[in-house]
Amino acid sequence: MGSSIQDDHCENPSGGRKSHHSEQVKKNLVTRLNRIEGQIRGIRGMIEKDTYCDDVITQIASTQSALNSVAKILLEGHLKSCILERINEGDTEAIDEVLVTIEKLMKK
Template sequence: MDEKNECCCHKTKERSEKEYKDLINRLSRIEGQIRGIKRMVEEDAYCPDILIQVSAANAALNSFNKVLLSNHIRTCVADDIRAGKDETINELVNTLQKLMK
């Protein structure tokens, strides 16, 4: 399979230790929030209280996406554009369209 038709699911990215730790820490906090929401449902918590916690988890996921997207643009996208791989722009546009649904 030539590089132009390579499926994005086969690509990988090496992250710096700092970037890796930041992303994992964010995901761990989000995981804790989700467990807390599950516990609230199990304990018959009041619906508005659960909704507020779900909103906080959504905000945390959005923040995670912003950090990940920013890192992606600064590294992968910028490197590919410098290397003349313009198809990366189409991939970025498609990713942004999916994120904005």
């Protein structure tokens, strides 16, 4: 039974893993990413217009913060769904996967 839960939620029919966010969470993430995309275009425009460097850096910091927020939402959902399911099924390698992911997020 535990395996079928994982199959229903964390794997797609071709055997690879997939996320399983609600439509509301997906909409929230897409909205945030669209906003971030706009911020990136704004940064490019600031550079093209020779905007004062500190103002550009401030906008970059804001964009990085927004990306971190998206990553936090994704990580929380991942921990509460796929990782929890895998651990409950005895797959302790899921912990190592999360540690590697957190390490990637913390590199700057």
